[in-house]
Amino acid sequence: MATLDTKQRIKQAATELVMQYGIRSVSMDDIATNLGISKKTIYLYFKDKDELVDEIVDDIIVNNRYECNADRGRAENAIHEIFLVMDMMAEMFTAMNPGILFDMQKYHPATYRKFLKHKNEFLYNVCRENLERGKQEELYRPDLAVDILCRYRVETMFIPFNPDFHQSLKYNLAKIEEEIIIHFLFGLVSIKGYKLVMKYWQQRESKKN
Known part of the structure; x- marks a missing residue:
């Protein structure tokens, strides 16, 4: 359940950032910073x-x-x-x-x-x-x-x-x-x-x- 929650949190944060700033302007670093997690954590759930x-x-x-x-x-x-x-x-x-x-x-x-x-x-x-x-x-x-x-x-x-x-x-x-x-x-x-x-x-x- 924790794994699913983390993945959903990443997607939700990424969606909000992308909707506001566009796809190109949002980096994996931006998403990690927004969530207060490491970029490595994101790559556990998404290969890129x-x-x-x-x-x-x-x-x-x-x-x-x-x-x-x-x-x-x-x-x-x-x-x-x-x-x-x-x-x-x-x-x-x-x-x-x-x-x-x-x-x-x-x-x-x-x-x-x-x-x-x-x-x-x-x-x-x-x-x-x-x-x-x-x-x-x-x-x-x-x-x-x-x-x-x-x-x-x-x-x-x-x-x-x-x-x-x-x-x-x-x-x-x-x-x-x-x-x-x-x-x-x-x-x-x-x-x-x-x-x-x-x-x-x-x-x-x-x-x-």
Whole structure:
């Protein structure tokens, strides 16, 4: 049990540091110092930084799958599901370093391919099921080209991580993602759906004040 606890503590500390500073900027020494342990202790559980990053991303993917499925299950309708996703993204992205995907792609390519598989398969299917549900509920336009829009959505979800994009903006990732997803949502909805979007949006804004 102690061994498992130590490994989890290392992953948790590493995750927090990586989310804040990016992958490249965080060394094994930084993680050891943060935990008050020796770097040798970390290497008892992870052979190198690449393995540690890979396990961190595995955990993030598992957690993301769980949260997406939970949101889908408790959503009142397709639009409500999008607002639940917005809440999840706000919590996840508020303090996230936008350079994290660039670092992963450049320095941990195998892990990045794993992330791409999650994006292109799981997240794509989550979007597709939401659009089909919204059409059935008559909240989205009946003429939506679902395949095109889902591919567009999963790509735009990660545009803010592009250095050329985020470096020219003063907003954090959470705010940028919120603007992108609301823009996307207004392009989907029927008149009936528009009224529901405004209802959820006003409820969301009132909670902020």
